[in-house]
Amino acid sequence: MTGNPAVLVEHLHKRYRDNVAVQDISFSVAPGEVFGILGTNGAGKTTTVELIAGLRAPDGGRVRVLGLDPQRDRRAVRHLLGVQLQEARLHDSLTVAELVELYRGFYPDPRPASELLEMVELTAKRGTRFDRLSGGQQQRLSIALALAGRPKVVVLDELTTGLDPRARRRIWASIASLREEAVLLVSHAMDEVEELCDRVALLEAGRLIALGTPAELVAESGTSSLEEAFVALTGRYVEVEEEVT
Numbered sequence: 001m002t003g004n005p006a007v008l009v010e011h012l013h014k015r016y017r018d019n020v021a022v023q024d025i026s027f028s029v030a031p032g033e034v035f036g037i038l039g040t041n042g043a044g045k046t047t048t049v050e051l052i053a054g055l056r057a058p059d060g061g062r063v064r065v066l067g068l069d070p071q072r073d074r075r076a077v078r079h080l081l082g083v084q085l086q087e088a089r090l091h092d093s094l095t096v097a098e099l100v101e102l103y104r105g106f107y108p109d110p111r112p113a114s115e116l117l118e119m120v121e122l123t124a125k126r127g128t129r130f131d132r133l134s135g136g137q138q139q140r141l142s143i144a145l146a147l148a149g150r151p152k153v154v155v156l157d158e159l160t161t162g163l164d165p166r167a168r169r170r171i172w173a174s175i176a177s178l179r180e181e182a183v184l185l186v187s188h189a190m191d192e193v194e195e196l197c198d199r200v201a202l203l204e205a206g207r208l209i210a211l212g213t214p215a216e217l218v219a220e221s222g223t224s225s226l227e228e229a230f231v232a233l234t235g236r237y238v239e240v241e242e243e244v245t
């Protein structure tokens with residue numbers, strides 16, 4: 001499988017009844033790359049990563065994860081992917097340690113439980129049931145579980161939303177230290193994207209409207225920060241749309 005991009009998306013389309021969520025999106029992510037997916041609310045970010053993870057089937061176009069089709073090669077792709085989705089619900093009555101063991105058991109060569117718990121500072125909570133963890137602790141656990149199987153591709157949706165500043169820094173350091181994994185990071189936090197992402201795709205109304213390094217997006221928009229670039233590029237697109245319609 002050498003030479004395959006970690007993730008390849010070509011002319012992807014997805015609609016929910018008459019609502020088009022993803023329109024003709026194409027990009028590829030290299031092994032080891034941290035790739036940000038940005039966009040306004042409802043732009044199609046979660047739908048895009050769900051299509052990549054094989055949780056939804058595309059209506060058009062194709063997705064490949066290390067050369068495999070997430071729909072057709074479901075089992076193989078599951079072993080290559082680690083997924084942290086927004087507000088993951090896990091088994092309430094299991095403890096942190098039990099959930100970590102459960103997830104490790106799904107994979108042939110999992111990370112050690114102690115390493116996973118340390119990464120997200122939950123070692124002291126090993127014996128605590130999931131439903132007794134705070135919201136931020138639950139989220140940190142979902143990140144550890146996404147990394148349990150040494151995935152080749154990690155999907156992180158809203159990685160550190162709701163986490164305190166120290167936990168955010170800690171998680172950022174863990175993500176930055178990943179070397180083999182390609183990371184798809186959906187985020188609204190521009191500081192996080194600037195810190196972690198090699199390249200960024202900017203989506204608006206289901207379309208890819210900009211793609212490049214954070215510095216390239218800033219330069220393209222003629223602004224001085226990624227936040228300003230986001231507002232300018234998405235705003236510009238909306239104005240063009242309004243003129244056309």
Ligand SMILES: Nc1ncnc2c1ncn2[C@@H]1O[C@H](COP(=O)(O)OP(=O)(O)OP(=O)(O)O)[C@@H](O)[C@H]1O
Pocket residue numbers: 016019020021039040041042043044045046047048
């Ligand atoms: N299960 C669904 N059924 C119908 N429409 C959906 C469904 N999921 C998403 N949509 C619609 O598809 C579009 C894209 O949604 P998506 O969740 O991918 O956006 P997003 O960019 O992740 O947004 P946010 O930043 O708010 O999380 C939206 O218009 C949304 O209303």
